[in-house]
Amino acid sequence: MWWLSFAQASSFAPTQATKIAAEWDSLYKFLLISSLVACVLLIGGMIYFVTKYRRKTKNDKTPYISHNSMLEFIWSFIPLVLFLIMFAWGWSLYHEMRAAPSNSKEVHVYGQQWMWQFEYKNGKKLNNELVVPVGVPVRLIMTSKDVIHSFYVPSFRIKQDVIPGRYTDLWFEAEKLGEFHVFCTEYCGLDHSKMLAKLKVVPLDEYEKWLATTVELTGGPGAQIYNDKGCVACHSLDGSPKVGPSFKGLFGRNSVIDDGTEIKADENYIRESIVNSTAKTVKGFPKGVMPSFQGQLSEEDLTAVIEFIKNQK
Ligand code: CUA
Numbered sequence: 001m002w003w004l005s006f007a008q009a010s011s012f013a014p015t016q017a018t019k020i021a022a023e024w025d026s027l028y029k030f031l032l033i034s035s036l037v038a039c040v041l042l043i044g045g046m047i048y049f050v051t052k053y054r055r056k057t058k059n060d061k062t063p064y065i066s067h068n069s070m071l072e073f074i075w076s077f078i079p080l081v082l083f084l085i086m087f088a089w090g091w092s093l094y095h096e097m098r099a100a101p102s103n104s105k106e107v108h109v110y111g112q113q114w115m116w117q118f119e120y121k122n123g124k125k126l127n128n129e130l131v132v133p134v135g136v137p138v139r140l141i142m143t144s145k146d147v148i149h150s151f152y153v154p155s156f157r158i159k160q161d162v163i164p165g166r167y168t169d170l171w172f173e174a175e176k177l178g179e180f181h182v183f184c185t186e187y188c189g190l191d192h193s194k195m196l197a198k199l200k201v202v203p204l205d206e207y208e209k210w211l212a213t214t215v216e217l218t219g220g221p222g223a224q225i226y227n228d229k230g231c232v233a234c235h236s237l238d239g240s241p242k243v244g245p246s247f248k249g250l251f252g253r254n255s256v257i258d259d260g261t262e263i264k265a266d267e268n269y270i271r272e273s274i275v276n277s278t279a280k281t282v283k284g285f286p287k288g289v290m291p292s293f294q295g296q297l298s299e300e301d302l303t304a305v306i307e308f309i310k311n312q313k
Helices: 002-008 019-052 069-098 204-212 220-228 267-275 299-310
Strands: 105-112 115-119 125-127 129-133 137-144 149-153 158-162 168-173 178-184 196-202 254-256 262-264
Touching: 019 069, 019 168, 105 129, 105 149, 115 129, 115 196, 125 129, 125 220, 129 204, 137 149, 137 158, 158 168, 196 204, 220 299, 267 299
Parallel strands: 105 137, 129 196
Antiparallel strands: 105 115, 115 125, 137 168, 149 158, 149 178, 178 196, 254 262
């Protein structure tokens, strides 16, 4: 039957990579098909009656109709049953989606303009990449360092707002190996559309081996700050301009700033750009976007970052 093949066509939706994704799709299809049937009955019936009972002559009189109890009962009872099914189905699925199993592996998630940061129990941190084991429930404990973001994994059919000043959570159990997209789905400023992350699902033994190896950041304490404070979100190391200029070859270079003067990037210029970030903006880059790091970095931290930038030749 045509509606069955329609119900089975999943090509419009992303891969179903969790059990919940398949259940979610079934509910969605039920809603879609019952709405479609209701729409055809209502609009089709309306068009039919408008043509059939239209006024044909000037002397046509509207017949007197009071009511029809049976008809009224049917058109109330059928929608009632349908709505109750939708409610019960949706409620049980929602409950399943919200209650993380107690054996879940926990990962902390930080949203910030404009990147995702993931932190594991053993202190391992990753930017814009989340690695999880297949077939094991994972619970994400999420918060934001600035504005509201939203963590969305289409293939898992899960989404949750990430809010500054509080924790929200989300859980999933990946059934498929591979890489999946993570999107930010709450407009959070200039580079919202680029706030993407990769979700990698790997076999459990591979995951455990990976987790045990610590990430060696080459470049000393400055590199650590570059990652942790989120400089990485806007300043690349490979020369490609992002929201701000790349750090590659930045030190000692002359740049034209927004008021037209040319300025050399020395230690003091970089310091000012970090603590008093809106003072000078390099021409061609958006003004006033960089947050101020006044009070957030110690003198030692500032030195470390400046040394780190110096090394990006
Ligand atoms: Cu973060 Cu949109």
